[in-house]
Amino acid sequence: MADLITARTAMRHHVGPRADVPVELYYSTGDPWAIRCYFPKEPVPVFWAFGRDLLAEGLVGPSGDGDVHIRPVDGRTTLLALCGPTGDGIAALRAPTRDLAAFLTRTHRLVPPGAEGELVDWDGCIRRLLR
Template structure:
């Protein structure tokens, strides 16, 4: 298996009664070992975020992130993920256990520190030269 996928329900926090649950597809590919993809396209066209796996692993235990993505443990059972985009900041609450199980599966597939062995350097160079 070269890919880990799951669907996790995330709560979009708006601070009012418009908060709602979103079923978000999470995916991890061994060929892109540093990134976890969150696919929100069923709610907004083109809404796919690539988050650092290391950032997610760190965010399980302590506030982490800089720039457009921040992750903070919240109430022992959830994580808060803040995603800053052109339209503002989306604050999402997600069950920490579901994220931990997903990340554990990615670690079994590609252990931390072994990511370099899974990167297709030739393809990456071809993509870079084609751009």
């Protein structure tokens, strides 16, 4: 059974209306490389998944390649730029750096960086692939 870490925070749009956007953060040992963000108040609730290492790098400098980019803004906030799968929409959100860092620290306590592969049942993965 996988362990789960969750946290809630509020992000703000980087441009346009500065309304709070509630976000739930998830980390599971069932997928130890990924962080998931859930935006429950969107017209259609949205999940975004990206690498835990991307978040760690983005808290200290620009990080990202593809759909998700993360970078520090001013020491208090971190910018997350999320591009839709068709490339037709981008959400640029500012998050409290301390909330993201605290969540990331909790994930690192549960699974230290570099130890993610120890949680995967590689033999089971191969058996399922060969079926």
